[in-house]
Amino acid sequence: MHQTTDATTSAVGFDHVFKAFVSQGRRGEPVLALQDVAFEARAGEFVSLVGPSGCGKSTCLNLLAGLDTPSDGTVSHRGSPVRGVNTAVGYITQDDNLLPWRSLRGNVELSLEFRGVPRRERRERAQELIDLVGLGGFEEHYPHELSGGMRKRGGIIRTLVYDSDVVLMDEPFGPLDAQTRVILQAELLKLWHRARPTVLFVTHDLVEAIALSDRILVFTANPGRVKREYTVDIPRPRDPFHIHDAPGFAELYDALWDDIRAEIGQAAR
Ligand SMILES: Nc1ncnc2c1ncn2[C@@H]1O[C@H](COP(=O)(O)OP(=O)(O)O)[C@@H](O)[C@H]1O
Ligand SMILES: [Mg+2]
Incomplete structure (x- = not known):
C-alpha cells in the first residue's frame, strides 16, 4: 500500500x-x-x-x-x-483525543471514512488493529468508557489505520x-x-x-x-x-x- x-x-x-x-x-x-x-x-x-x-x-x-x-x-x-x-503523513500527539461522541470503532474508522474507503474494507482494517492492540470486545464503547491506556491505543491505531509511509x-x-x-x-x-x-x-x-x-x-x-x-x-x-x-x-x-x-x-x- x-x-x-x-x-x-x-x-x-x-x-x-x-x-x-x-x-x-x-x-x-x-x-x-x-x-x-x-x-x-x-x-x-x-x-x-x-x-x-x-x-x-x-x-x-x-x-x-x-x-x-x-x-x-x-x-x-x-x-x-x-x-x-x-x-x-500520520501525526500522533500527546493530547490527541478520541472524539467523545463516536465509539472506539467509529473513531478508528474515521480517517478511512474521510478517504472514501468503502464500509466493508473500513470495518476489516479497523478490526485488525483493534484486535492487534487487545481492544477486541470494546468496539462499541465510547471514549469515556475506556481507560486512559485504552484511549491512547485507540488514538494510535486511529492514525496508523490508514497506513501512511x-x-x-x-x-x-x-x-x-x-x-x-x-x-x-x-x-x-x-x-x-x-x-x-x-x-x-x-x-x-x-x-x-x-x-x-x-x-x-x-x-x-x-x-x-x-x-x-x-x-x-x-x-x-x-x-x-x-x-x-x-x-x-x-x-x-x-x-x-x-x-x-x-x-x-x-x-x-
Ligand atoms: N508558534 C510559535 N511561535 C513562537 N515561538 C515558537 C512557536 N513554536 C515554537 N516556538 C519556539 O520555538 C522553540 C522550539 O519549540 P518546540 O519545537 O515546541 O520545542 P520542543 O518540542 O523541543 O520542546 C521554543 O523556543 C519555542 O518557544
Ligand atoms: Mg514539543
Whole structure:
C-alpha cells in the first residue's frame, strides 16, 4: 500500500533547515528554534528525537506535516519538498483525543471514512488493529468508557489505520503511568513491524528511545541542531520490558544521558 521509495530516496529529509519564530514576547525579535538541522530517515526506519524542552523537536514534526514552513533550507518527504499541509503523513500527539461522541470503532474508522474507503474494507482494517492492540470486545464503547491506556491505543491505531509511509509521534505516551507506557511501547513495536512505516518519534524518556529506535538524534538546546546521532544495535524484535538487560544498553544510556545533561546545563544558564 505504501508508495515505493527507492534506496536512493530517503523517506524524510531535513537539509540545512532553519526556523525562526517572531514572537510578541520578545519585542518582536525573532527566536531561532532550529539552526541548520540536517538528517535523513530511510524508509521503514524508526528514529527518535531527544533533547531539552524547547530545542525544536515539535517544530521539526510540524515542518514535515506542513503545518509550518522553514525559514531556510528544505524539508522533504519521499524526495519532494513539503509544500502546504502534508496529509500523507500520520501525526500522533500527546493530547490527541478520541472524539467523545463516536465509539472506539467509529473513531478508528474515521480517517478511512474521510478517504472514501468503502464500509466493508473500513470495518476489516479497523478490526485488525483493534484486535492487534487487545481492544477486541470494546468496539462499541465510547471514549469515556475506556481507560486512559485504552484511549491512547485507540488514538494510535486511529492514525496508523490508514497506513501512511511516515508517522510522526510527539511524546505520545507522555501522560501515562510507567507500566502502561511500557505495555504501549511493546504494542507500538508490534504495529510498526506489521506495516514498517518510517517513524519520527519525540520523547524525553531515554529508555523508551532505546527500546523503540533504530537511531536516536540528540538535539542541542535552543536553537536546536542535531548534536549527535546514535545507532541502536540491539537486535529486533525487542522486548521493552527487559530492554535494560540488552547488550550495550547501559553504555548507550550513559552516553545519551551525558549528551543531554550537557544541553540541559546550557539551557538553564
Ligand atoms: N508558534 C510559535 N511561535 C513562537 N515561538 C515558537 C512557536 N513554536 C515554537 N516556538 C519556539 O520555538 C522553540 C522550539 O519549540 P518546540 O519545537 O515546541 O520545542 P520542543 O518540542 O523541543 O520542546 C521554543 O523556543 C519555542 O518557544
Ligand atoms: Mg514539543
